[in-house]
Amino acid sequence: MSAREPKAMSSGLALCRYCELLSKFTSTHKASYCPRCGNELAFRRHEAIQRTWALIIAAAICYIPANLLPVMTSITVVGAHADTIIGGVILLYQTGSWHLALIVLIASVMIPMAKLFALAYLLITVQNRSTKSNRERVRLYRLVEFIGRWSMLDVFVIAFVVALVQLKPLMAAQPRYGILFFAAVVILTIFAAQSFDPRLIWDSDNKMEKLNE
Amino acid sequence: MPENPVACPDCDLLQHIPLLPPQGKALCCRCGRVLATNKPGANERTLALAIGAAIVFIIANAFPLMGLSAAGREVDTTIIGGAWVMWQEGQQMTAALVALCAVVAPAAYIGIIIVVLFAVRVYHPAPVWVGGLLKWAELAQEWAMAEVMMLGILVALVKIADLATVVIGVGIFATGALIALITAVAINFTPEEIWAQVQWSSGRTPVFVNTATQTVHQGQGAEK
Numbered sequence: 001m002s003a004r005e006p007k008a009m010s011s012g013l014a015l016c017r018y019c020e021l022l023s024k025f026t027s028t029h030k031a032s033y034c035p036r037c038g039n040e041l042a043f044r045r046h047e048a049i050q051r052t053w054a055l056i057i058a059a060a061i062c063y064i065p066a067n068l069l070p071v072m073t074s075i076t077v078v079g080a081h082a083d084t085i086i087g088g089v090i091l092l093y094q095t096g097s098w099h100l101a102l103i104v105l106i107a108s109v110m111i112p113m114a115k116l117f118a119l120a121y122l123l124i125t126v127q128n129r130s131t132k133s134n135r136e137r138v139r140l141y142r143l144v145e146f147i148g149r150w151s152m153l154d155v156f157v158i159a160f161v162v163a164l165v166q167l168k169p170l171m172a173a174q175p176r177y178g179i180l181f182f183a184a185v186v187i188l189t190i191f192a193a194q195s196f197d198p199r200l201i202w203d204s205d206n207k208m209e210k211l212n213e
Numbered sequence: 214m215p216e217n218p219v220a221c222p223d224c225d226l227l228q229h230i231p232l233l234p235p236q237g238k239a240l241c242c243r244c245g246r247v248l249a250t251n252k253p254g255a256n257e258r259t260l261a262l263a264i265g266a267a268i269v270f271i272i273a274n275a276f277p278l279m280g281l282s283a284a285g286r287e288v289d290t291t292i293i294g295g296a297w298v299m300w301q302e303g304q305q306m307t308a309a310l311v312a313l314c315a316v317v318a319p320a321a322y323i324g325i326i327i328v329v330l331f332a333v334r335v336y337h338p339a340p341v342w343v344g345g346l347l348k349w350a351e352l353a354q355e356w357a358m359a360e361v362m363m364l365g366i367l368v369a370l371v372k373i374a375d376l377a378t379v380v381i382g383v384g385i386f387a388t389g390a391l392i393a394l395i396t397a398v399a400i401n402f403t404p405e406e407i408w409a410q411v412q413w414s415s416g417r418t419p420v421f422v423n424t425a426t427q428t429v430h431q432g433q434g435a436e437k
Contacts, residue, residue, distance in 0.1 A: 156369070175304040
Protein backbone atom coordinates (compact mmCIF):
# COMPACT_ATOMS: atom_id res chain seq x y z
CA MET A 1 0.00 0.00 0.00
CA SER A 2 2.65 2.48 1.01
CA ALA A 3 4.86 1.72 -1.98
CA ARG A 4 2.18 2.77 -4.40
CA GLU A 5 1.03 5.66 -2.30
CA PRO A 6 4.15 7.69 -1.62
CA LYS A 7 4.06 9.85 1.45
CA ALA A 8 5.68 13.24 1.60
CA MET A 9 7.27 12.33 4.93
CA SER A 10 8.87 9.16 3.55
CA SER A 11 10.34 11.19 0.69
CA GLY A 12 11.81 13.72 3.09
CA LEU A 13 9.37 16.42 2.07
CA ALA A 14 7.47 18.52 4.58
CA LEU A 15 4.41 20.60 3.83
CA CYS A 16 4.41 24.05 5.39
CA ARG A 17 1.46 24.35 7.71
CA TYR A 18 0.78 27.93 6.67
CA CYS A 19 1.67 28.45 3.04
CA GLU A 20 1.48 24.78 1.97
CA LEU A 21 4.84 24.89 0.23
CA LEU A 22 6.47 21.49 -0.05
CA SER A 23 10.12 21.64 1.00
CA LYS A 24 12.95 19.20 1.45
CA PHE A 25 13.25 18.57 5.13
CA THR A 26 16.13 16.47 6.33
CA SER A 27 17.37 17.55 9.70
CA THR A 28 15.48 16.35 12.72
CA HIS A 29 17.89 17.91 15.20
CA LYS A 30 18.23 21.41 13.83
CA ALA A 31 15.11 23.46 13.25
CA SER A 32 14.30 23.97 9.60
CA TYR A 33 12.27 26.83 8.22
CA CYS A 34 9.96 27.19 5.27
CA PRO A 35 11.89 29.13 2.61
CA ARG A 36 8.77 30.97 1.55
CA CYS A 37 7.02 32.07 4.73
CA GLY A 38 9.76 31.47 7.29
CA ASN A 39 7.78 29.22 9.60
CA GLU A 40 9.30 26.23 11.28
CA LEU A 41 8.87 23.07 9.24
CA ALA A 42 7.65 19.79 10.67
CA PHE A 43 6.45 16.52 9.18
CA ARG A 44 3.54 16.44 11.60
CA ARG A 45 2.02 18.96 13.97
CA HIS A 46 4.02 19.07 17.18
CA GLU A 47 2.86 16.63 19.85
CA ALA A 48 -0.54 16.43 18.23
CA ILE A 49 -1.77 13.48 20.26
CA GLN A 50 -0.73 14.80 23.68
CA ARG A 51 -2.01 18.29 23.00
CA THR A 52 -5.34 17.13 21.67
CA TRP A 53 -5.85 14.80 24.65
CA ALA A 54 -4.99 17.59 27.07
CA LEU A 55 -7.43 19.98 25.42
CA ILE A 56 -10.33 17.54 25.23
CA ILE A 57 -9.84 16.52 28.87
CA ALA A 58 -9.88 20.19 29.85
CA ALA A 59 -13.00 20.72 27.72
CA ALA A 60 -14.72 17.70 29.29
CA ILE A 61 -14.03 19.11 32.76
CA CYS A 62 -15.47 22.51 31.78
CA TYR A 63 -18.49 20.80 30.22
CA ILE A 64 -19.76 19.84 33.71
CA PRO A 65 -20.03 23.35 35.24
CA ALA A 66 -21.14 24.66 31.83
CA ASN A 67 -24.25 22.51 32.12
CA LEU A 68 -24.81 22.63 35.87
CA LEU A 69 -24.30 26.33 36.54
CA PRO A 70 -26.90 28.86 35.44
CA VAL A 71 -25.97 30.80 32.33
CA MET A 72 -28.44 33.63 32.81
CA THR A 73 -30.72 35.14 35.41
CA SER A 74 -33.94 36.80 34.34
CA ILE A 75 -35.36 39.30 36.78
CA THR A 76 -38.98 40.34 36.37
CA VAL A 77 -41.47 41.94 38.71
CA VAL A 78 -42.52 38.44 39.79
CA GLY A 79 -39.02 37.46 40.87
CA ALA A 80 -35.66 36.21 39.69
CA HIS A 81 -35.22 33.05 37.68
CA ALA A 82 -31.90 31.37 36.86
CA ASP A 83 -31.58 29.29 33.72
CA THR A 84 -29.07 26.62 32.79
CA ILE A 85 -28.36 25.70 29.15
CA ILE A 86 -30.86 22.86 29.29
CA GLY A 87 -33.33 25.07 31.15
CA GLY A 88 -33.15 27.54 28.29
CA VAL A 89 -33.86 24.80 25.79
CA ILE A 90 -36.89 23.61 27.78
CA LEU A 91 -38.18 27.16 28.10
CA LEU A 92 -37.83 27.66 24.35
CA TYR A 93 -39.69 24.38 23.77
CA GLN A 94 -42.50 25.36 26.12
CA THR A 95 -42.96 28.76 24.54
CA GLY A 96 -43.82 26.96 21.33
CA SER A 97 -40.77 27.14 19.09
CA TRP A 98 -39.68 23.51 19.21
CA HIS A 99 -37.55 23.87 16.07
CA LEU A 100 -35.45 26.59 17.66
CA ALA A 101 -35.28 24.53 20.84
CA LEU A 102 -33.95 21.65 18.76
CA ILE A 103 -31.34 23.87 17.07
CA VAL A 104 -30.12 25.17 20.44
CA LEU A 105 -30.12 21.64 21.89
CA ILE A 106 -28.02 20.39 18.98
CA ALA A 107 -25.62 23.34 18.97
CA SER A 108 -25.16 23.71 22.71
CA VAL A 109 -25.45 20.23 24.14
CA MET A 110 -24.95 17.66 21.41
CA ILE A 111 -22.23 19.24 19.25
CA PRO A 112 -19.73 19.85 22.11
CA MET A 113 -20.34 16.31 23.40
CA ALA A 114 -20.10 14.80 19.91
CA LYS A 115 -16.87 16.70 19.27
CA LEU A 116 -15.29 15.34 22.44
CA PHE A 117 -16.29 11.77 21.58
CA ALA A 118 -15.24 12.11 17.94
CA LEU A 119 -11.80 13.49 18.81
CA ALA A 120 -11.31 10.86 21.52
CA TYR A 121 -12.25 8.17 19.00
CA LEU A 122 -9.78 9.56 16.45
CA LEU A 123 -7.02 9.71 19.07
CA ILE A 124 -7.65 6.18 20.32
CA THR A 125 -7.72 4.68 16.82
CA VAL A 126 -4.52 6.55 15.91
CA GLN A 127 -2.83 5.35 19.09
CA ASN A 128 -3.96 1.77 18.39
CA ARG A 129 -2.49 2.14 14.90
CA SER A 130 -5.76 1.27 13.27
CA THR A 131 -5.76 1.02 9.48
CA LYS A 132 -9.49 0.63 9.10
CA SER A 133 -11.85 3.14 7.50
CA ASN A 134 -9.21 5.86 7.14
CA ARG A 135 -11.33 7.82 4.70
CA GLU A 136 -14.29 7.84 7.04
CA ARG A 137 -12.11 8.92 9.93
CA VAL A 138 -10.63 11.83 7.98
CA ARG A 139 -14.18 12.82 7.03
CA LEU A 140 -15.19 12.70 10.67
CA TYR A 141 -12.27 14.99 11.46
CA ARG A 142 -13.33 17.49 8.80
CA LEU A 143 -16.88 17.41 10.16
CA VAL A 144 -15.57 18.15 13.68
CA GLU A 145 -13.54 21.07 12.33
CA PHE A 146 -16.45 22.44 10.35
CA ILE A 147 -19.18 22.10 12.95
CA GLY A 148 -17.29 23.37 16.01
CA ARG A 149 -18.08 27.05 15.55
CA TRP A 150 -21.84 26.47 15.83
CA SER A 151 -21.47 25.72 19.52
CA MET A 152 -20.89 29.43 20.00
CA LEU A 153 -24.62 29.87 19.34
CA ASP A 154 -25.68 29.98 22.99
CA VAL A 155 -22.98 32.50 23.88
CA PHE A 156 -24.43 34.86 21.27
CA VAL A 157 -28.00 34.15 22.41
CA ILE A 158 -27.15 35.06 26.00
CA ALA A 159 -25.20 38.14 24.88
CA PHE A 160 -28.08 39.57 22.88
CA VAL A 161 -30.81 38.64 25.36
CA VAL A 162 -28.80 40.35 28.10
CA ALA A 163 -28.14 43.38 25.90
CA LEU A 164 -31.84 43.85 25.16
CA VAL A 165 -33.60 42.88 28.34
CA GLN A 166 -32.41 45.94 30.26
CA LEU A 167 -35.71 47.54 31.22
CA LYS A 168 -35.02 47.98 34.91
CA PRO A 169 -36.92 47.80 37.17
CA LEU A 170 -39.52 46.12 34.97
CA MET A 171 -37.28 43.34 33.74
CA ALA A 172 -33.59 42.61 33.44
CA ALA A 173 -31.32 39.76 32.44
CA GLN A 174 -27.85 39.06 33.74
CA PRO A 175 -25.21 36.66 32.46
CA ARG A 176 -23.94 34.12 34.99
CA TYR A 177 -20.77 32.08 35.30
CA GLY A 178 -22.13 29.05 33.46
CA ILE A 179 -21.69 30.93 30.19
CA LEU A 180 -17.99 31.42 30.91
CA PHE A 181 -17.47 27.67 31.29
CA PHE A 182 -19.60 27.07 28.24
CA ALA A 183 -17.47 29.47 26.20
CA ALA A 184 -14.39 27.69 27.54
CA VAL A 185 -15.74 24.35 26.25
CA VAL A 186 -16.27 25.87 22.80
CA ILE A 187 -12.78 27.41 22.65
CA LEU A 188 -11.03 24.34 24.01
CA THR A 189 -12.74 22.00 21.54
CA ILE A 190 -11.88 24.34 18.65
CA PHE A 191 -8.23 24.35 19.78
CA ALA A 192 -8.34 20.57 20.22
CA ALA A 193 -9.57 20.08 16.66
CA GLN A 194 -6.79 22.36 15.40
CA SER A 195 -4.05 20.59 17.30
CA PHE A 196 -4.94 17.15 15.94
CA ASP A 197 -3.15 16.10 12.76
CA PRO A 198 -5.32 14.08 10.35
CA ARG A 199 -2.20 12.77 8.62
CA LEU A 200 -1.58 10.60 11.68
CA ILE A 201 -4.59 8.52 10.59
CA TRP A 202 -2.66 7.45 7.50
CA ASP A 203 0.64 6.89 9.28
CA SER A 204 -0.33 3.50 10.66
CA ASP A 205 -0.14 1.61 7.38
CA ASN A 206 3.62 1.07 7.51
CA LYS A 207 6.17 0.87 10.26
CA MET A 208 6.32 3.96 12.38
CA GLU A 209 8.67 6.29 10.67
CA LYS A 210 10.80 8.58 12.69
CA LEU A 211 8.40 11.28 13.63
CA ASN A 212 9.54 14.79 13.85
CA GLU A 213 10.79 15.17 17.41
CA MET B 214 7.50 10.17 -8.42
CA PRO B 215 5.98 12.77 -10.71
CA GLU B 216 7.51 16.19 -11.16
CA ASN B 217 6.37 19.04 -8.90
CA PRO B 218 4.36 16.89 -6.56
CA VAL B 219 1.99 18.29 -3.98
CA ALA B 220 1.31 16.70 -0.63
CA CYS B 221 -2.22 16.38 0.67
CA PRO B 222 -2.49 18.36 3.94
CA ASP B 223 -4.90 15.77 5.34
CA CYS B 224 -3.17 12.51 4.43
CA ASP B 225 0.36 13.44 3.23
CA LEU B 226 -0.02 11.57 -0.06
CA LEU B 227 2.30 12.90 -2.77
CA GLN B 228 0.52 13.42 -6.05
CA HIS B 229 0.61 15.42 -9.22
CA ILE B 230 -2.00 18.03 -10.04
CA PRO B 231 -3.09 17.88 -13.67
CA LEU B 232 -3.98 20.96 -15.69
CA LEU B 233 -7.37 22.04 -14.49
CA PRO B 234 -10.15 23.36 -16.70
CA PRO B 235 -11.77 26.65 -15.61
CA GLN B 236 -13.95 26.10 -12.53
CA GLY B 237 -12.29 22.72 -12.13
CA LYS B 238 -10.86 21.38 -8.93
CA ALA B 239 -8.50 18.59 -8.03
CA LEU B 240 -9.28 16.27 -5.14
CA CYS B 241 -6.84 14.12 -3.25
CA CYS B 242 -7.18 10.65 -4.75
CA ARG B 243 -6.89 9.00 -1.35
CA CYS B 244 -8.86 11.12 1.11
CA GLY B 245 -10.89 13.40 -1.14
CA ARG B 246 -9.62 16.75 0.14
CA VAL B 247 -9.65 19.63 -2.36
CA LEU B 248 -6.01 20.18 -3.36
CA ALA B 249 -6.27 22.78 -6.08
CA THR B 250 -8.90 24.86 -7.81
CA ASN B 251 -8.91 26.92 -10.93
CA LYS B 252 -11.13 29.96 -10.65
CA PRO B 253 -10.39 32.43 -13.42
CA GLY B 254 -10.63 36.03 -12.26
CA ALA B 255 -10.98 35.01 -8.63
CA ASN B 256 -8.84 37.86 -7.32
CA GLU B 257 -10.90 40.61 -8.96
CA ARG B 258 -14.16 39.00 -7.92
CA THR B 259 -12.95 38.51 -4.35
CA LEU B 260 -11.77 42.11 -4.13
CA ALA B 261 -15.16 43.40 -5.29
CA LEU B 262 -16.99 41.14 -2.83
CA ALA B 263 -14.65 42.08 0.02
CA ILE B 264 -15.17 45.81 -0.57
CA GLY B 265 -18.91 45.20 -0.59
CA ALA B 266 -18.56 43.22 2.63
CA ALA B 267 -16.61 46.07 4.22
CA ILE B 268 -19.38 48.57 3.44
CA VAL B 269 -22.10 46.24 4.70
CA PHE B 270 -20.00 45.49 7.79
CA ILE B 271 -19.93 49.19 8.69
CA ILE B 272 -23.69 49.48 8.24
CA ALA B 273 -24.29 46.32 10.28
CA ASN B 274 -22.22 47.70 13.13
CA ALA B 275 -23.37 51.28 13.03
CA PHE B 276 -27.12 50.71 13.19
CA PRO B 277 -29.15 48.95 15.89
CA LEU B 278 -29.91 45.29 15.30
CA MET B 279 -33.15 45.35 17.20
CA GLY B 280 -34.91 47.03 20.03
CA LEU B 281 -37.26 46.11 22.83
CA SER B 282 -40.03 48.34 24.07
CA ALA B 283 -42.30 47.91 27.06
CA ALA B 284 -44.31 50.31 29.18
CA GLY B 285 -43.15 53.31 27.21
CA ARG B 286 -39.49 52.50 27.56
CA GLU B 287 -37.20 51.30 24.82
CA VAL B 288 -33.76 49.70 24.62
CA ASP B 289 -31.90 48.80 21.49
CA THR B 290 -28.62 47.09 20.78
CA THR B 291 -25.93 47.03 18.16
CA ILE B 292 -23.62 44.09 17.55
CA ILE B 293 -20.91 45.39 19.86
CA GLY B 294 -23.63 46.30 22.38
CA GLY B 295 -24.12 42.57 22.96
CA ALA B 296 -20.53 42.31 24.16
CA TRP B 297 -20.57 45.65 25.97
CA VAL B 298 -23.51 44.89 28.29
CA MET B 299 -21.99 41.52 29.07
CA TRP B 300 -18.73 43.28 29.99
CA GLN B 301 -20.59 45.66 32.28
CA GLU B 302 -22.44 42.79 33.92
CA GLY B 303 -19.15 41.29 35.05
CA GLN B 304 -18.51 38.65 32.36
CA GLN B 305 -15.47 40.26 30.78
CA MET B 306 -13.95 37.12 29.31
CA THR B 307 -17.13 35.99 27.59
CA ALA B 308 -17.68 39.57 26.43
CA ALA B 309 -14.22 39.62 24.87
CA LEU B 310 -14.95 36.35 23.08
CA VAL B 311 -18.25 37.70 21.73
CA ALA B 312 -16.50 40.87 20.55
CA LEU B 313 -13.77 38.80 18.91
CA CYS B 314 -16.11 36.47 17.01
CA ALA B 315 -18.74 39.07 16.15
CA VAL B 316 -16.72 42.18 15.35
CA VAL B 317 -12.92 41.92 15.52
CA ALA B 318 -12.37 38.72 13.52
CA PRO B 319 -14.83 39.54 10.68
CA ALA B 320 -13.37 43.07 10.41
CA ALA B 321 -9.83 41.70 10.37
CA TYR B 322 -10.72 39.07 7.79
CA ILE B 323 -12.34 41.54 5.38
CA GLY B 324 -9.63 44.16 5.94
CA ILE B 325 -6.73 41.76 5.42
CA ILE B 326 -8.22 40.34 2.24
CA ILE B 327 -8.68 43.81 0.76
CA VAL B 328 -5.07 44.78 1.63
CA VAL B 329 -3.64 41.49 0.32
CA LEU B 330 -5.53 41.68 -2.96
CA PHE B 331 -4.48 45.29 -3.52
CA ALA B 332 -0.89 44.38 -2.68
CA VAL B 333 -0.71 41.64 -5.30
CA ARG B 334 -2.11 44.03 -7.89
CA VAL B 335 0.47 46.68 -7.11
CA TYR B 336 3.63 44.71 -6.34
CA HIS B 337 5.28 42.00 -8.45
CA PRO B 338 6.34 40.01 -6.59
CA ALA B 339 4.27 40.76 -3.53
CA PRO B 340 6.36 41.71 -0.47
CA VAL B 341 7.01 39.28 2.37
CA TRP B 342 4.46 40.94 4.67
CA VAL B 343 1.66 39.80 2.36
CA GLY B 344 2.52 36.26 3.43
CA GLY B 345 2.34 37.33 7.07
CA LEU B 346 -1.10 38.81 6.47
CA LEU B 347 -2.29 35.62 4.78
CA LYS B 348 -1.58 33.71 8.00
CA TRP B 349 -3.60 36.25 9.94
CA ALA B 350 -6.43 36.00 7.42
CA GLU B 351 -6.64 32.27 8.05
CA LEU B 352 -6.74 32.81 11.80
CA ALA B 353 -9.33 35.58 11.49
CA GLN B 354 -11.52 33.41 9.28
CA GLU B 355 -11.62 30.67 11.89
CA TRP B 356 -12.89 33.06 14.55
CA ALA B 357 -15.22 35.14 12.38
CA MET B 358 -18.65 33.78 13.23
CA ALA B 359 -21.12 36.21 11.69
CA GLU B 360 -23.42 33.36 10.62
CA VAL B 361 -23.48 31.82 14.09
CA MET B 362 -24.15 35.26 15.55
CA MET B 363 -27.08 35.75 13.16
CA LEU B 364 -28.70 32.52 14.33
CA GLY B 365 -28.00 33.60 17.91
CA ILE B 366 -29.79 36.90 17.27
CA LEU B 367 -32.80 35.06 15.87
CA VAL B 368 -32.99 32.72 18.86
CA ALA B 369 -32.63 35.71 21.20
CA LEU B 370 -35.49 37.43 19.36
CA VAL B 371 -37.79 34.47 19.84
CA LYS B 372 -36.83 34.23 23.50
CA ILE B 373 -37.73 37.82 24.24
CA ALA B 374 -40.68 38.17 21.88
CA ASP B 375 -43.06 37.18 24.68
CA LEU B 376 -41.68 39.70 27.13
CA ALA B 377 -42.20 42.89 25.19
CA THR B 378 -42.56 44.35 21.71
CA VAL B 379 -39.54 43.67 19.55
CA VAL B 380 -38.51 46.26 16.98
CA ILE B 381 -36.35 45.07 14.10
CA GLY B 382 -33.51 47.40 13.12
CA VAL B 383 -31.48 48.06 9.97
CA GLY B 384 -28.48 46.27 11.46
CA ILE B 385 -30.14 42.88 11.25
CA PHE B 386 -30.68 43.14 7.49
CA ALA B 387 -27.13 44.39 6.98
CA THR B 388 -25.89 41.43 9.04
CA GLY B 389 -27.79 39.08 6.73
CA ALA B 390 -26.11 40.66 3.70
CA LEU B 391 -22.75 40.53 5.48
CA ILE B 392 -23.02 36.76 5.96
CA ALA B 393 -23.76 36.26 2.25
CA LEU B 394 -20.81 38.47 1.23
CA ILE B 395 -18.31 36.97 3.69
CA THR B 396 -19.26 33.49 2.53
CA ALA B 397 -18.81 34.55 -1.10
CA VAL B 398 -15.40 36.04 -0.25
CA ALA B 399 -14.33 32.83 1.48
CA ILE B 400 -15.45 30.72 -1.49
CA ASN B 401 -13.67 32.85 -4.07
CA PHE B 402 -10.49 33.63 -2.18
CA THR B 403 -7.63 31.33 -3.22
CA PRO B 404 -4.70 31.83 -0.82
CA GLU B 405 -2.46 29.43 -2.76
CA GLU B 406 -2.62 31.73 -5.75
CA ILE B 407 -1.51 34.68 -3.60
CA TRP B 408 1.22 32.63 -1.94
CA ALA B 409 2.62 31.79 -5.35
CA GLN B 410 3.23 35.51 -5.97
CA VAL B 411 4.77 36.34 -2.62
CA GLN B 412 8.47 37.11 -2.26
CA TRP B 413 10.13 34.28 -0.37
CA SER B 414 11.46 35.07 3.07
CA SER B 415 14.67 33.29 2.09
CA GLY B 416 15.13 36.06 -0.48
CA ARG B 417 14.18 34.08 -3.55
CA THR B 418 11.87 35.77 -6.01
CA PRO B 419 9.04 33.46 -6.96
CA VAL B 420 8.82 32.30 -10.53
CA PHE B 421 5.60 33.78 -11.78
CA VAL B 422 3.09 31.05 -11.74
CA ASN B 423 0.47 30.43 -14.34
CA THR B 424 -2.67 30.76 -12.31
CA ALA B 425 -4.36 27.97 -14.26
CA THR B 426 -2.21 25.46 -12.44
CA GLN B 427 -1.03 25.43 -8.92
CA THR B 428 2.63 24.89 -9.56
CA VAL B 429 4.58 24.08 -6.47
CA HIS B 430 8.06 25.38 -5.99
CA GLN B 431 10.23 22.78 -4.48
CA GLY B 432 12.54 24.71 -2.29
CA GLN B 433 15.26 23.55 0.00
CA GLY B 434 14.41 24.04 3.68
CA ALA B 435 16.45 27.04 4.70
CA GLU B 436 18.34 26.71 7.93
CA LYS B 437 18.50 29.70 10.15
